[in-house]
Amino acid sequence: MDISINSLTLTQPDDWHLHLRDGDILRSVLRGSVGQFGRAIVMPNLTPPVVKVEQAAAYRKRILQALNDTAGETQEFEPLMTLYLTDDTPPDEIYKAAESGIIYGVKLYPAGATTNSAAGVTDLLGRCLSTLEAMQKVGMPLLMHGEVTDPKIDIFDREAVFIDRVMIPLRDALPELKVVFEHLTTRQGAEYVRDAAGPIAATITPHHLLYNRNALFNGGIRPHMYCLPVLKREIHRQALLEAATGGSGRFFLGTDSAPHLRGMKESACGCAGCYTAPYAMALYATAFESVGKLDQLEAFASLNGPRFYGLPVNKRKITLERASYTIPDALSVGDDELVPLAAGETLPWRFADAAYT
Numbered sequence: 153m154d155i156s157i158n159s160l161t162l163t164q165p166d167d168w169h170l171h172l173r174d175g176d177i178l179r180s181v182l183r184g185s186v187g188q189f190g191r192a193i194v195m196p197n198l199t200p201p202v203v204k205v206e207q208a209a210a211y212r213k214r215i216l217q218a219l220n221d222t223a224g225e226t227q228e229f230e231p232l233m234t235l236y237l238t239d240d241t242p243p244d245e246i247y248k249a250a251e252s253g254i255i256y257g258v259k260l261y262p263a264g265a266t267t268n269s270a271a272g273v274t275d276l277l278g279r280c281l282s283t284l285e286a287m288q289k290v291g292m293p294l295l296m297h298g299e300v301t302d303p304k305i306d307i308f309d310r311e312a313v314f315i316d317r318v319m320i321p322l323r324d325a326l327p328e329l330k331v332v333f334e335h336l337t338t339r340q341g342a343e344y345v346r347d348a349a350g351p352i353a354a355t356i357t358p359h360h361l362l363y364n365r366n367a368l369f370n371g372g373i374r375p376h377m378y379c380l381p382v383l384k385r386e387i388h389r390q391a392l393l394e395a396a397t398g399g400s401g402r403f404f405l406g407t408d409s410a411p412h413l414r415g416m417k418e419s420a421c422g423c424a425g426c427y428t429a430p431y432a433m434a435l436y437a438t439a440f441e442s443v444g445k446l447d448q449l450e451a452f453a454s455l456n457g458p459r460f461y462g463l464p465v466n467k468r469k470i471t472l473e474r475a476s477y478t479i480p481d482a483l484s485v486g487d488d489e490l491v492p493l494a495a496g497e498t499l500p501w502r503f504a505d506a507a508y509t
């Protein structure tokens with residue numbers, strides 16, 4: 153990594169948690185990731201969800217086609233596909249996934265936890281044990297949306313309660329299962345991942361590093377700051393910053409970029425999800441610099457993820473420039489718009505090749 157006063161050059165990062173959607177939105181959002189990121193773990197919560205290897209293969213083809221149509225062949229980008237775990241996913245589907253060479257993880261959405269999670273899992277160990285055993289056997293990572301859905305549990309406590317009710321019993325039962333605690337949002341989560349035995353890691357988003365829950369209510373309700381797991385108190389943001397910048401190989405970059413058209417966010421019942429991908433590296437650099445840890449950015453963004461997933465690091469480099477840059481208020485998608493995270497805010501860093509500059 154090469155840090156100077158005016159620029160920052162690092163191994164090209166990967167995005168270990170990305171929602172690319174499908175159809176027209178897919179075509180529009182791809183260019184926000186391509187160039188910046190070499191690869192991305194692509195979330196399977198489409199409608200209908202991607203529950204079978206054949207569906208993932210077809211979705212991968214649509215992504216590659218969209219890439220070819222929009223970014224051109226010169227832009228290399230590799231989608232790493234995932235399957236959506238249900239109560240009925242058979243162990244055979246895991247063996248198929250392992251043989252396919254295109255599936256890199258299986259995603260757990262507790263049923264009802266978030267966008268398109270209705271087909272998710274109702275009782276992880278009760279319903280999915282043999283499938284999880286197959287995953288452990290073949291080394292297929294379980295990518296976990298770590299929130300309980302019990303309506304009696306306060307929404308701000310759902311991640312911490314998930315650790316006790318789901319994560320610990322799961323990892324006691326299957327100690328060799330590779331687990332990614334996705335989009336970590338709490339001090340309890342950061343401490344658990346830091347201290348636990350066995351193959352566990354976590355992704356951290358730019359929004360959970362840069363904002364606390366006050367951002368949801370800053371002068372009025374701010375639907376574009378609403379995501380799940382929801383933003384937490386400042387002590388949690390501080391713990392996440394410490395985890396991301398502290399040198400542990402267990403924490404790595406995952407934007408959880410989750411685009412919803414403007415009207416779906418600015419609504420009486422707005423969708424959860426922040427559109428973070430297009431300015432992600434500038435956002436992460438801003439967060440790391442805020443605690444004087446820019447030197448840790450490359451490990452977090454480009455090295456720790458490949459090591460956990462058993463993949464080589466990217467050969468290409470990317471450069472961020474120190475240049476004050478104001479994120480646009482909105483990006484057009486056909487006749488509609490997406491509002492990116494931090495719209496209207498000025499950052500001290502800019503990814504020179506960003507598609508939307």
Ligand code: DOR
Nearest residue numbers: 266267379380410424425
């Ligand atoms: O905020 C979120 N949006 N959290 C999720 O878990 C899903 C995502 C989406 O797909 O929109």
Ligand code: ZN
Nearest residue numbers: 171195408410
């Ligand atoms: Zn997500």
